[in-house]
Amino acid sequence: MNDVTETFNTVYDATFRELMRYCLLKAPMEDAHDLLQNTYTQFYRALQRKGVRAIRDPKAYLFTALKHEIASFYRSGAKRRTVPLELVSDEPDDISVEDLSLDRAAVGDVLDRLKREPESTQRMFILYYGYGMKLGDIAKETGTTEASVKSKLARVRRKLRTSFGEENTL
Amino acid sequence: MKHTSEQILSFAENELINKESIRRAVLSKAPERQKKPVAWAKILLPVAACLVLLCGAVLAIPKARAEVFSWFGVSRPADYLTTDPSERPDVPELDALIASPAATDEVVTIPIDRTDSEAVNSEGAMKVSAFLHENCDVALGEAMFDGETLYQSIRLNGLSGLYLLEPYTGTYTTALTADSNREWPNGWIVYEMPDGTRFYGSMDLSSSIDGYLKYLSEKGLAVENKTDEQRNEIDAENRTYLAQNGLMAVAEVHARDYEKYLDADGNLTAKAYYRVSITEEDGRPDTELYDAQIGTITVNMKAYQNIESSGVTADGASVVWGAETVTISKADAVFCVNGTDKDQRTFIKHRVSMEGVTMTADTENVEMDALGIRKVGIRITFPATWTDAQKEAFAASLEFDVLVDGERGDWYAQYTYCEVQEDGSVLWMSDEIYGVPYDLLKTMKTITFLPQIHGTEKVEEYDSDWNYLNTIEPAYGEIGYGIVGAEGWRSNADVTDFPQYAITLHVN
Numbered sequence A: 001m002n003d004v005t006e007t008f009n010t011v012y013d014a015t016f017r018e019l020m021r022y023c024l025l026k027a028p029m030e031d032a033h034d035l036l037q038n039t040y041t042q043f044y045r046a047l048q049r050k051g052v053r054a055i056r057d058p059k060a061y062l063f064t065a066l067k068h069e070i071a072s073f074y075r076s077g078a079k080r081r082t083v084p085l086e087l088v089s090d091e092p093d094d095i096s097v098e099d100l101s102l103d104r105a106a107v108g109d110v111l112d113r114l115k116r117e118p119e120s121t122q123r124m125f126i127l128y129y130g131y132g133m134k135l136g137d138i139a140k141e142t143g144t145t146e147a148s149v150k151s152k153l154a155r156v157r158r159k160l161r162t163s164f165g166e167e168n169t170l
Numbered sequence B: 001m002k003h004t005s006e007q008i009l010s011f012a013e014n015e016l017i018n019k020e021s022i023r024r025a026v027l028s029k030a031p032e033r034q035k036k037p038v039a040w041a042k043i044l045l046p047v048a049a050c051l052v053l054l055c056g057a058v059l060a061i062p063k064a065r066a067e068v069f070s071w072f073g074v075s076r077p078a079d080y081l082t083t084d085p086s087e088r089p090d091v092p093e094l095d096a097l098i099a100s101p102a103a104t105d106e107v108v109t110i111p112i113d114r115t116d117s118e119a120v121n122s123e124g125a126m127k128v129s130a131f132l133h134e135n136c137d138v139a140l141g142e143a144m145f146d147g148e149t150l151y152q153s154i155r156l157n158g159l160s161g162l163y164l165l166e167p168y169t170g171t172y173t174t175a176l177t178a179d180s181n182r183e184w185p186n187g188w189i190v191y192e193m194p195d196g197t198r199f200y201g202s203m204d205l206s207s208s209i210d211g212y213l214k215y216l217s218e219k220g221l222a223v224e225n226k227t228d229e230q231r232n233e234i235d236a237e238n239r240t241y242l243a244q245n246g247l248m249a250v251a252e253v254h255a256r257d258y259e260k261y262l263d264a265d266g267n268l269t270a271k272a273y274y275r276v277s278i279t280e281e282d283g284r285p286d287t288e289l290y291d292a293q294i295g296t297i298t299v300n301m302k303a304y305q306n307i308e309s310s311g312v313t314a315d316g317a318s319v320v321w322g323a324e325t326v327t328i329s330k331a332d333a334v335f336c337v338n339g340t341d342k343d344q345r346t347f348i349k350h351r352v353s354m355e356g357v358t359m360t361a362d363t364e365n366v367e368m369d370a371l372g373i374r375k376v377g378i379r380i381t382f383p384a385t386w387t388d389a390q391k392e393a394f395a396a397s398l399e400f401d402v403l404v405d406g407e408r409g410d411w412y413a414q415y416t417y418c419e420v421q422e423d424g425s426v427l428w429m430s431d432e433i434y435g436v437p438y439d440l441l442k443t444m445k446t447i448t449f450l451p452q453i454h455g456t457e458k459v460e461e462y463d464s465d466w467n468y469l470n471t472i473e474p475a476y477g478e479i480g481y482g483i484v485g486a487e488g489w490r491s492n493a494d495v496t497d498f499p500q501y502a503i504t505l506h507v508n
Helices: A003-026 A029-050 A058-075 A104-114 A119-130 A135-142 A146-164 B002-017 B019-028 B065-070 B077-082 B123-134 B162-169 B210-218 B228-245 B388-397 B438-443
Strands: B050-056 B138-145 B150-156 B183-192 B198-204 B247-253 B267-280 B287-300 B312-316 B318-320 B325-334 B344-353 B358-361 B367-369 B372-381 B398-404 B412-420 B426-434 B446-455 B459-462 B468-472 B488-490 B494-497 B503-506
Touching: A003 A029, A003 A058, A003 A119, A003 A135, A003 B002, A003 B019, A029 A058, A029 A119, A029 B002, A029 B019, A058 B325, A104 A119, A104 B002, A119 A135, A119 A146, A119 B002, A135 A146, B002 B019, B077 B138, B077 B150, B077 B247, B123 B162, B123 B267, B123 B287, B138 B267, B138 B287, B150 B183, B150 B198, B150 B267, B150 B287, B162 B183, B162 B210, B162 B228, B162 B247, B183 B247, B183 B287, B198 B267, B210 B228, B325 B388, B325 B446, B344 B388, B344 B459, B344 B468, B358 B503, B372 B446, B388 B398, B388 B412, B388 B426, B388 B446, B398 B412, B398 B426
Parallel strands: B050 B503
Antiparallel strands: B050 B312, B138 B150, B150 B247, B183 B198, B183 B267, B198 B247, B267 B287, B318 B358, B325 B344, B358 B372, B367 B372, B372 B426, B398 B446, B412 B426, B446 B494, B446 B503, B459 B468, B459 B488
16 A cells, blocks of 8 residues: 555544534535545545645645535535424423433444434434534534524434333433 | 444444545545647747647546546536537537437326325425426436436426425425425435336436526525515516426436446446425425336446547746735634634734745646646745745735636636645646636637735634624734634735736647
């Protein structure tokens, strides 16, 4: 494996999760794959053209490139869904990460079920339970309201609770 | 909880985004194109301060979608498909990729009548279903595979596409859905393989309605919080527009692992379906309203490999700057400060003399062919007095405006990079001069890169609601730091053109 590929793989593994999070915040999930691929392709080409030592801060480079990709995506007139109105949630306000208490086997089932949910719900679920982001931060970054985020999470939890029974508290 | 979070993130990486697929796709992209010897060349006389191009015919095989279409100055293949064939530019190589649907006399009808209240679970779904029952006049259009993406167009005649158009115009005045903020309809094109495997593509109107949206904007109807009167006016405009024009939509059909369905000639044959579903905001599964075959299509998935291009080499002079004094600046960010998810902006500015700075078209990074301007690189070298920080700020402040035959137009350099190199020079590169009309590409004589310096004295920071927070205005040469977590920022850069230091390429 040559220097360029090795460097790319090292940077890729070190940065992917952060870039994925940024993508989930700013763009539809169905486009995240392409946005990330375009971003990392730019980076790889830059390594090939300029050498592995030319990019002094790969993470900064990647974030900049990703932001440009997302900006281009919206400039191209990509369809955007209207942000739904917030709905009154009958769930308590204090939804904490600790509410997610599943055994290892149940998590797999939950995640399989999650794939059937709308894209916006999947994103928020991952941002909240995967990255541990606060409701307010998710709302700000995704251009919606905290109540809307809470509603989506409350509904998916209610659905999953119904599916799997009360013993798997979500 | 840690292991659960990790499982969720791994799930997202593997199942939703597919991290390893991205890695493979990036690493499988070909290295720099292999060039065959020049078959013919036109040698151009060098002119003082001008860069000369040698135009030659060089064969190369495009390896990826972006490469193919950048050669033709078309950045969105969907634009080509949605343009009437009689109005398309004369590009035989692109036409060779286009597949037409098989002729059919069948009339497309709706096999599913979802007005049954037991079959659908929302008033909105019932309304869309009833609407489609009355207004379904669709026809499968052309398709094209560019090496990466499979595009399929569909024509929706009359009011058939009203439910798709409404989200773009910011209104649901037909009240197709009871509460448009809670449920929205989707149009799909589906390819069905002989073994029943289905590939889906979501229909998009972007390529075909730019002009109409501009028209609405000029009428003052593209506003954020519309009144009822405005919504009604838009609805009337939408219906008039559709009655006169219909809609052309294009879907990017995600045909993963399509290779196993190809015949010996590389053709992919599919039954094509038109599908409409309603997505509910409250998380219920999509309600399928309509799913019917609208035709059959055969697309050659290897035709893109036959496209040839030509390249050029460059041999030219340099421009040397005089004693111009400019402000250059660089705004940057420290990501995820102290392990948090907050960023912090940094800003630095310099006041420098440009005397002795030299700009030269990079002979290893200039490519142009008869079908497009694919790649341009300009290298900048500096007197020994310049510091690394000044060079980085210069790289962040430099742009080039593009003139064709001395004129500004809708064209510009895109996919640009400008970075300090290991040898201390700065390399500015553009992967595509986008927007040059195909007809002009064939007749143009010169292309000029006019340097512009974008320098700014300060950066203003804002929160996510655009409330002003702070100004970063350090002294020259010092780094200023912003507030950790500030969401937005603005800087009013002074843009200064320096036409006296332009670099002109002659095409003969």
